[in-house]
Amino acid sequence: MQSQAERLRALAAGTGSAPTDKAGLRRWLGLVLETHISLPLFTALVLAVIWAVTWHFISVDRAAARAAARSSSQEMIDTYEAQVARNLGAIDQTLRVVKYAVELKGAAAALPALNQKGLLPSGLVFIVAIVDSNGRIVASNPGLTTADVSSQGYFRHHRNNNADRPFVSEVMADAANPEWHLHFSRRLAGTDGHFAGVVVLAVDPAYFTSGYERSRLGERGALGLYGNDGLFRALRTGDKVTWGRGAPQTPNARGDVVANEWDGVRRYTSTRGLHGFALNAVVGLDESEQMAAFEQQRRHHLWMAASGSAALVLFVTLVGLWSWQMSKTRRRIRRAQETFAAASEASLDAFFVMRSICDDKGTIVDFVIEASNTRAEQISGIGKQQLHGQKLCGIVPRYRGNGIFDELAKVAIFGGVHEAEWQSKHPAIGKRWLHRQVVPVEGGVVAIVRDITERKLAEERIRHMAQHDDLTGLPNRSLIRDRLDQAIHHARRRGRCISIAFIDLDGFKLVNDGLGHNAGDELLKVVAQRMAGCMRREDTLGRFGGDEFVIILDDQPDDPMAVAPVLEKIRAAVNEPVLLECQEVQVSCSMGVVMYPRDGADTNTLMMNADAAMYRAKELGKNGFQYYTREMNASVEEKLVLLEGLRSALEGGQFSLLYQPKVDLRSGRMFGVEALIRWQHPVHGMVPPSRFIALAEESGLIIPIGDWILHTACRQAAQWRDAGLPPVTMSVNVSPRQFEEKRLVERVGEALAANGLDAGAVEIEVTEGLIMRDLAQSVGKMAQLKAMGVTLSIDDFGTGYSSLSALKSFPISTLKIDKSFVRDLADNAGSQAIALAVISLGHRLNLRVLAEGVETEQQRRFLLENDCDEMQGYLFSRPVTAGEIAGLLQRQAGLAGAEAPACH
Numbered sequence: 070m071q072s073q074a075e076r077l078r079a080l081a082a083g084t085g086s087a088p089t090d091k092a093g094l095r096r097w098l099g100l101v102l103e104t105h106i107s108l109p110l111f112t113a114l115v116l117a118v119i120w121a122v123t124w125h126f127i128s129v130d131r132a133a134a135r136a137a138a139r140s141s142s143q144e145m146i147d148t149y150e151a152q153v154a155r156n157l158g159a160i161d162q163t164l165r166v167v168k169y170a171v172e173l174k175g176a177a178a179a180l181p182a183l184n185q186k187g188l189l190p191s192g193l194v195f196i197v198a199i200v201d202s203n204g205r206i207v208a209s210n211p212g213l214t215t216a217d218v219s220s221q222g223y224f225r226h227h228r229n230n231n232a233d234r235p236f237v238s239e240v241m242a243d244a245a246n247p248e249w250h251l252h253f254s255r256r257l258a259g260t261d262g263h264f265a266g267v268v269v270l271a272v273d274p275a276y277f278t279s280g281y282e283r284s285r286l287g288e289r290g291a292l293g294l295y296g297n298d299g300l301f302r303a304l305r306t307g308d309k310v311t312w313g314r315g316a317p318q319t320p321n322a323r324g325d326v327v328a329n330e331w332d333g334v335r336r337y338t339s340t341r342g343l344h345g346f347a348l349n350a351v352v353g354l355d356e357s358e359q360m361a362a363f364e365q366q367r368r369h370h371l372w373m374a375a376s377g378s379a380a381l382v383l384f385v386t387l388v389g390l391w392s393w394q395m396s397k398t399r400r401r402i403r404r405a406q407e408t409f410a411a412a413s414e415a416s417l418d419a420f421f422v423m424r425s426i427c428d429d430k431g432t433i434v435d436f437v438i439e440a441s442n443t444r445a446e447q448i449s450g451i452g453k454q455q456l457h458g459q460k461l462c463g464i465v466p467r468y469r470g471n472g473i474f475d476e477l478a479k480v481a482i483f484g485g486v487h488e489a490e491w492q493s494k495h496p497a498i499g500k501r502w503l504h505r506q507v508v509p510v511e512g513g514v515v516a517i518v519r520d521i522t523e524r525k526l527a528e529e530r531i532r533h534m535a536q537h538d539d540l541t542g543l544p545n546r547s548l549i550r551d552r553l554d555q556a557i558h559h560a561r562r563r564g565r566c567i568s569i570a571f572i573d574l575d576g577f578k579l580v581n582d583g584l585g586h587n588a589g590d591e592l593l594k595v596v597a598q599r600m601a602g603c604m605r606r607e608d609t610l611g612r613f614g615g616d617e618f619v620i621i622l623d624d625q626p627d628d629p630m631a632v633a634p635v636l637e638k639i640r641a642a643v644n645e646p647v648l649l650e651c652q653e654v655q656v657s658c659s660m661g662v663v664m665y666p667r668d669g670a671d672t673n674t675l676m677m678n679a680d681a682a683m684y685r686a687k688e689l690g691k692n693g694f695q696y697y698t699r700e701m702n703a704s705v706e707e708k709l710v711l712l713e714g715l716r717s718a719l720e721g722g723q724f725s726l727l728y729q730p731k732v733d734l735r736s737g738r739m740f741g742v743e744a745l746i747r748w749q750h751p752v753h754g755m756v757p758p759s760r761f762i763a764l765a766e767e768s769g770l771i772i773p774i775g776d777w778i779l780h781t782a783c784r785q786a787a788q789w790r791d792a793g794l795p796p797v798t799m800s801v802n803v804s805p806r807q808f809e810e811k812r813l814v815e816r817v818g819e820a821l822a823a824n825g826l827d828a829g830a831v832e833i834e835v836t837e838g839l840i841m842r843d844l845a846q847s848v849g850k851m852a853q854l855k856a857m858g859v860t861l862s863i864d865d866f867g868t869g870y871s872s873l874s875a876l877k878s879f880p881i882s883t884l885k886i887d888k889s890f891v892r893d894l895a896d897n898a899g900s901q902a903i904a905l906a907v908i909s910l911g912h913r914l915n916l917r918v919l920a921e922g923v924e925t926e927q928q929r930r931f932l933l934e935n936d937c938d939e940m941q942g943y944l945f946s947r948p949v950t951a952g953e954i955a956g957l958l959q960r961q962a963g964l965a966g967a968e969a970p971a972c973h
């Protein structure tokens with residue numbers, strides 16, 4: 070079986086399983102056939118041929134030039150030999166004639182007689198002389214001075230030899246003829262044959278080289294005559310005529326090149342012996358001059374070959390470089406293809422490489438699958454071999470109808486990238502989510518298909534988590550809004566109505582606080598299930614947050630009462646007791662109902678109005694539902710008006726503080742006051758804090774307002790102290806946002822310092838709800854305040870969510886029983902129980918307990934009897950001005966030791 074690696078290699082090479090050696094051979098051949106390799110090889114061959122031919126021509130030319138020079142040398146020697154032979158013949162003839170005349174007429178008469186007959190040569194060239202047997206010149210033409218030549222070589226030669234042959238002397242200058250000359254001589258014999266003297270002919274050596282033709286012999290040619298004795302009688306090289314030593318050693322030279330003995334110059338040298346004289350003629354043609362034409366030709370050949378070669382090499386280099394670049398590019402492309410093939414094979418994505426099939430007009434009519442990978446095989450359920458060559462619309466005809474083919478064709482024609490996700494139900498892979506990306510390639514497209522089922526599921530999970538509440542699994546706030554948007558959209562189109570109800574659980578906080586968050590969560594789950602059980606499948610039930618739920622009933626008639634049975638069912642279901650941590654708990658719910666389109670045309674308005682209606686239901690005794698009415702909206706509008714006014718209230722000096730006394734229950738003495746803010750609105754008159762504190766909170770204005778309260782209260786306390794009044798603790802309410810503000814502790818410190826007040830003179834009142842928002846941070850901040858010397862009390866205790874275990878860690882000094890429990894003390898056992906529980910709890914934790922809102926003597930007595938420490942309420946005093954407090958304090962000081970001030 071083929072291994073994965075082999076298959077990858079085969080795929081990369083684009084073949085099946087070709088034998089390695091064949092593939093190697095093919096690769097090698099391919100390499101050799103690459104232009105950048107084959108072309109230089111071929112060029113080397115061409116260069117070799119060019120140079121071989123060049124060398125051949127040069128050799129042939131050289132041989133021809135040498136042969137021509139040699140033959141020219143021989144021709145010249147022939148000519149020169151003939152010329153010299155003629156001259157020598159003429160000279161010898163003169164000698165013979167003179168000899169004859171001397172022998173006939175005597176030495177004195179011979180020359181004049183011959184001269185008269187014109188038989189003597191010109192005296193300008195030759196000097197003819199007759200020497201007697203004693204060696205004295207007896208006659209000469211032209212006339213010479215009488216001289217003794219008996220010591221001369223030619224004289225001695227003839228005196229000692231009686232042979233009748235001419236003699237040629239060396240070149241000399243003597244007393245008779247001071248010019249350089251040579252002698253030709255013959256022996257004169259008496260009648261009996263005895264030596265009678267010598268007839269001599271003197272001649273200038275240049276006479277024998279006058280035939281030197283520059284046109285034939287060149288500038289450095291040689292022409293000369295030398296004797297068998299090895300001495301030149303005449304030698305001309307160029308313009309120079311010399312004689313003496315240095316004659317050639319080679320007799321009968323035939324035009325070969327030799328370095329001439331007389332000057333070492335290489336010449337084509339020919340020599341020839343002269344008949345009848347012991348003389349030889351020599352001709353030399355300078356080698357360099359003779360070969361000059363050839364050398365020029367040779368240089369021409371070499372230049373042609375070299376420039377041709379250079380041009381060829383340059384051309385081949387350029388072509389080779391270009392080819393090398395092309396080959397590199399091809400290799401890169403091949404490698405990229407191989408990499409792509411290997412990568413695509415290893416990829417988890419399916420690849421389909423498709424070529425466009427066009428009709429005559431160039432319109433794409435289908436795609437043919439040219440390549441694919443193993444993953445494509447798995448996704449399509451068709452084997453790779455079968456897949457290749459198949460037409461796309463042949464395999465999947467529905468692609469033509471569902472637009473996929475059109476998308477592919479668009480990418481192939483116009484480029485760009487097409488991406489889409491779809492759910493496949495192909496039997497090969499089952500129900501899976503797939504993503505396709507189609508990219509254009511040369512002549513077609515590549516489709517990359519990826520299985521994205523896991524991602525889709527994860528997205529689905531995330532979407533569900535983002536849109537649903539963790540605890541109950543119900544739609545959360547964002548999905549509720551979406552659903553309502555959709556419902557409004559549909560209802561608008563169909564002309565139908567929608568009922569929306571805001572549901573808030575009554576008493577949930579008590580359960581959450583009393584039994585803990587887990588119980589609270591469980592309660593929410595149970596209630597959510599029960600509510601869901603009261604609704605149709607197409608209705609929406611969602612958790613808006615905390616203990617708030619929303620229901621959307623779609624497709625309702627235009628009758629608000631139509632929703633009443635469902636709401637009643639929900640109310641009853643919520644009222645059913647729930648078993649939590651072995652304890653039976655009962656909660657109820659308050660619902661605010663709005664109708665689309667009557668109560669609002671958009672989601673925001675409907676939600677706001679439903680919220681308002683729900684609050685009205687709460688105000689009206691809870692455990693029921695309220696339909697929205699326009700009047701409810703008035704409070705919303707009022708809110709906006711108040712908010713507008715609140716922004717300028719501080720600068721406008723519209724705020725003031727009232728102070729409500731706090732009294733010791735047992736002694737009846739006022740020991741402190743609580744600062745309570747008042748807002749004198751220029752239009753609406755006195756606005757109670759219950760109407761604007763929350764607004765100031767929401768808008769953030771509570772920070773500057775709270776600062777103002779702190780400073781005003783501290784200033785007031787300092788004024789009372791400075792007025793010599795008995796000391797009282799000044800309690801200041803701090804709202805949640807104010808408490809959470811980073812600089813609270815510093816701000817309190819600043820207010821104290823600004824008024825020179827001891828920290829112990831101020832008490833901060835915080836609510837339970839505030840502390841529980843961020844327990845750890847709240848406790849930390851309270852500890853900081855306590856460390857400063859400021860005391861703390863918990864306001865409205867019993868209405869919030871503080872767990873009893875957490876209470877231990879609060880650095881507080883007083884618990885304030887909320888006035889709602891105090892109000893019902895007389896006749897509500899539940900309120901009594903709570904008040905007693907708070908008193909007992911406070912005492913156990915070493916805290917003082919203050920009852921708020923004490924209005925009646927009955928309430929005061931109950932509290933006193935049950936060991937409550939302090940009280941605050943209309944029974945003693947309503948919140949009053951600083952001046953009134955001063956009066957009260959003065960009165961209290963005056964009555965000190967007498968009786969406590971009367972209750973109002």
Ligand SMILES: Nc1nc2c(ncn2[C@@H]2O[C@@H]3COP(=O)(O)O[C@H]4[C@@H](O)[C@H](n5cnc6c(=O)[nH]c(N)nc65)O[C@@H]4COP(=O)(O)O[C@H]3[C@H]2O)c(=O)[nH]1
Nearest residue numbers: 744745746757758759778802803804922923924941942943
């Ligand atoms: N029915 C009845 N009510 C009594 C009686 N004795 C006192 N009260 C009222 O009970 C409220 C006590 O203040 P609280 O519980 O802190 O409740 C305060 C407090 O939460 C907030 N508030 C008032 N002044 C300030 C302030 O200066 N700063 C902050 N942050 N909140 C303030 O506004 C709330 C309402 O303040 P007020 O309208 O001044 O209402 C005051 C007070 O006038 C009584 O015997 N019967």
